[in-house]
Amino acid sequence: MATVTVVCVGIHLLFSVIKFSTAVDAITQAQFISDGMSLTSKDGNFEMGFFSPSNSEDRFLGIWNKNAPFKTFVWVANERKPITDLSGLLMINRSGNAVLLSRNDTVWSTNSSKQPENPILQxxxxxxxxxxxxxxxxxxxxxxQSFDFSTDSWPISARRVSASVSTDYCDTYGLCGPYGVCTISxxxxxxxxxxxxxxSLDSWKVMEYRQGCVRNKPLDCPNxxxxxxxxxxxxxxTKSAWVYQSMSMKECEAKCLSNCSCMAFASSDIKxxxxxxxWFGxxxxxxxxxxxxxxxxxxxPASELGMNILLNLLLPLTLNPSSGFLLCPSCFALWKSTFEETKNGVKVKIGVVIIATVVSIVSGLLLAAYYIRRNRRKSKDEIIGQKEDVELPMFNLSTIASATANFSLNNKLGQGGFGAVYKGALTDGQEIAVKRLSQSSGQGPNEFKNEVRLIxxxxxxxxxxxxxxxxxxxxKLLIYEYMPNRSLDFYIFDQAQGKHLDWRKRFNIIVGVxxxxxxxxxxxxxxxxxxxxKxxxxLLDKQMNPKISDFGMARTFGGDQTEGVTRRVxxxxxxxxxxxxxxxQFSVKSDVxxxxxxxxxxxxxxxxxxxxQLSDNLNLIGHAWRLWEEERSLELINECFRDSCxxxxxxxxxxxxxxxxQQLPEDRPSMSTVILMLGDENALPRPKRPSLFMGKHSSEADSSSVKQETSSTNEFSITLLDAR
Incomplete structure (x- = not known):
């Protein structure tokens, strides 16, 4: 009878494994994902499982796009803590959090503060x-949700988890298909x-680019x-290209134009x-x-050329500092070739009305360009502070591009409201962090001006x-010192990483801040x-010394001013x-x-x-206050350093x-008083009941609120510099 029971249990487990091995998109507390198993989204586009980077035996848990030409990862759980064997196990623990375990050691966790009745990871x-x-x-x-901690879409050979491998994504032949252009940055x-x-828009949405691009409007050759x-x-x-070393560019254009199979031409000399x-095809x-x-x-086709006439005319314009704008001789030939076509041996004039319109526009642009040129230096002075001496070196773009491998995704550290942040190394070996202003950011220019001028x-x-x-x-780029140990939140909110910060280091960080x-x-x-x-x-340097970063929202006061008011919180x-x-209302006590x-x-x-304190919906302030009132503050101390502090x-x-x-700003100590209180053993005053300690809405993710503001104080617009 016992033998029959064992056989039945074995058959049940076998069928459970077979059933789970089919494509599933979620697990419950009764299920798990081990190395060799995976989750697949219902539409089959994304998969999550364990993997090893190129030239590495380390194991990581990640999500990748199944339809990309090679594994393109959108999220990695244990990016900073690889598993060295096949013991990885993803499950939902008793508190309802998803945890990644390796030999009973917690490698990663969702760390959700709410405990669900029926947790599902999907x-x-x-x-x-x-x-x-x-x-x-x-x-x-x-x-x-992983979208709050998303990873840039990098091929696995270029991921940071495989630092020994340095692959340029754009080196993949034909990655973007016909008429597609690859930009690594x-x-x-x-x-x-x-x-x-x-x-195919559907293919591009899932980052499958190899089908390439098609013309907006078809060619009507030779017309x-x-x-x-x-x-x-x-x-x-150049597999389908011909090279003529002795041919001029004008002859090259005529040669290509006379053959309907010719799609493009260029100089064979890099200069x-x-x-x-x-090129043919x-x-x-x-x-x-x-x-x-x-x-x-x-x-x-001519219909597309019509939208580019202005560009074609303005490209040959060059600026002479002494005499203004000069029109190069080839512009007239370009004008003629743009508006004249040969048809049955007779030159046919086209776009006469367009020509007159373009002439008016170009004249206006030339006049505007004159004023732009006259005010160019003034504009540049306004960016960095006309009346203030900026005692900082100004780097060439080529120097920074070289330091960051052309702003390679391999070197990208994070993305914020200001733009992307890249790690780099100057020719002397100094490591740097480069904040690159996003052209789509409306906040960036003000931030750039203020950070350079003040910081x-x-x-x-x-x-x-x-x-x-x-x-x-x-x-527009800002070059900062590189901080190798990332940001403080990486350590204090993770039980595993928190072990790297004993109490002595934590106290030094408190005093340093x-x-x-x-x-x-x-x-x-x-x-x-x-x-x-926050x-x-x-950020933490090599010795775990703290450094305050991100002054994009800072305000400056002059003279005796101590506080300000804003309508934009x-x-x-x-x-x-x-x-x-x-x-x-904000003041130094806001920072306190x-x-x-x-x-x-x-x-x-x-x-x-x-x-x-779930019964009272208490957040951390309320929880700390309640423990202090009940003389149980020891319970607030994190267990990872409680025994050694x-x-x-x-x-x-x-x-x-x-x-x-404390609720009222006047009750809070100044920072000079705070440092004195931390450094001596004198008796401390009794704190008053804090405000905002009821956490009815505390489950919401950290977020920012932006409203229209008028203020007389100097403003730095918002920036979210990701941890490095």
Whole structure:
């Protein structure tokens, strides 16, 4: 009988494994994912499972696009903590959190503060991995989602988890297909050339680009054809190209125009001064070069040329500093070739009305260009502060492009409101972090102007140092010192990573941040309010020394001014002082409140925005206050350093933290007083009951609020510099 039971159980387990091995998109607490198993979204586009990078035996849990030409990852769980064997196991624990285990050691966790009744971990068709409660009637009410921690879409051979491998994504032959151009510095590496569109929108949405692009309007050869000039390109594959070394560019154009199979021509000399290369058939393997590249003339129908006449006319315009704008002789030939076509041996004039319109437009543009030229230096002075001396080196774009491998995705550290952040190395070996202004960001120019003008003058060991800047064309870059140990939140909110910060290191971080704020409030040339102090904006150097970063929302006060009012409340909820969040009033005491929250988070290892006393919906402030009133503050100390810390020192930090988060600004201590209280053993005043300790809405993710503002104080627009 026992034998029969064992056989039945074995058959049941076998069928369970067979059933689970089919494509499933979710697991419950009764299921798990081990190495060799996977989740697949219902539409089959995305898959999650374990993998190893090229030339590595380490194992990672990630989500990738199944339809990409090679594994393109959108999220990796244990990017900083690889598993060294096949013991990886993804499951939902008793508290309802998804955890990744390796030999009973927690490698990664969702760390959701709510405990669901029926937790479900599901891979959606969008590629988003979500943790939700099956008992919740709203299936879109997520307790945690991977989109909040998304990874840039990189091929696995170029991922940071395989640092020994350095592969250029655009080196993949034909990655973007016919008439597609690859740009390594863009998040969507493939785009269609102007005048073309994706041949399959559905394929491009899932990053399958190899079908390439098709013309917006078909060619009608030999009638009404011309060429559009594209700049800054690596020329297409030359398998279907002919080269004429002795042919001039004018002869090259005529040669291509006379043959309907010719799709493009270019100079065979990289300097564009001699030789001719013409292409037949589709143009494949085109790449954009950030600083350099060649010209390529692509055959287009007259209907497309009409939209580019102005560009064709303005491209030959060159600026002479002494005499203004000069029109090169080839412009008239270009005009003639643009508006005259030969048909049955007779020259036919086309677009007479358009010509007159374009002449008017060009005249207006030339006049505008004159004023732009006259005011160019003034505009540049306004960017960096006309009356202020910026004692910083100005880098060339080519230097920074070389330092970051042409802003390679391999070197990308993160993405924020300002734009992308890249790691780089100068020729002398110095590591740098480069903030690249996004051209689509309306906030960036103001931030750039203020950061260069002001932060350059801030010199303190607990502030991230600005090394230089770059202004060239549309590119605006800030060059900072590189911080190798990422940001504070990476450690204090993760139980596994938190073990790397013992109490001595945590206390040094608290004191270092306090000294940095004291410098901003009292010792710098102007009184500066940071307005966005939080764990993710405290970066750590090699010795784990803290440095305050991200001054994009900072305000400056001059003279005797100590506070300001704004109608635009911007910042991170959970760290905002009540008078600022509710009435828009901010002062140095606003930063003191944020510092108090930060101290309580460092001590407890918990985020302020969460429920820690479920019966009363208490957030971290309320939870800490309740424990202090009941003389149970020891329970707030994080267990990862509780046994090795100096209890009196930790309890003092909790006490000072509660003094900093008192409701009224006048009750809170200044940063100079905070440093004194942290450094001596004198009796501390009793804190008053804090505000905002009821956490009814604390489950919401950290977010920012932006409203229209009028203010007399200097403003830095918002920026979210990702942890490095």
């Amino acid at each position: 891979l959606l068709d969008s590629g988003n991995l979500v943790l939700r409660d099956g008992k919740d009637g709203n299936s879109e009410n997520y307790l945690w 863009e998040s969507s590496v493939c785009k269609c050339l102007k005048g073309f569109k994706p041949s 009404d054809n011309g060429f559009i000039k594209y700049v800054g390109l690596k020329l297409p594959d 564009g001064s001699r030789g001719c290369t013409i 589709d143009l494949i393997d085109i790449r954009h070069i950030l600083d350099g590249g060649q010209y390529l003339f692509i055959r287009m 350059a003058k801030l010199q303190h060991r607990n502030l991230v140092r600005l090394l230089g800047y770059c202004i060239q064309g549309e590119e 306090a000294r940095g704020l004291l410098y901003l409030h009292e010792d710098s040339r102007l009184r500066i309010i940071h307005r966005d102090l 764990a993710s904006n405290v 911007v910042g991170t909820f959970g760290y905002m002082a009540p008078e600022y969040a509710i009435d828009g 409140f944020s510092f108090g929250i930060l101290m309580l988070e460092i001590v407890s290892g918990k985020k302020n925005r969460g429920f820690y 100096t209890l009196s020192e930790v309890l003092r930090c909790i006490h000072v933290g509660l003094l900093c988060v």
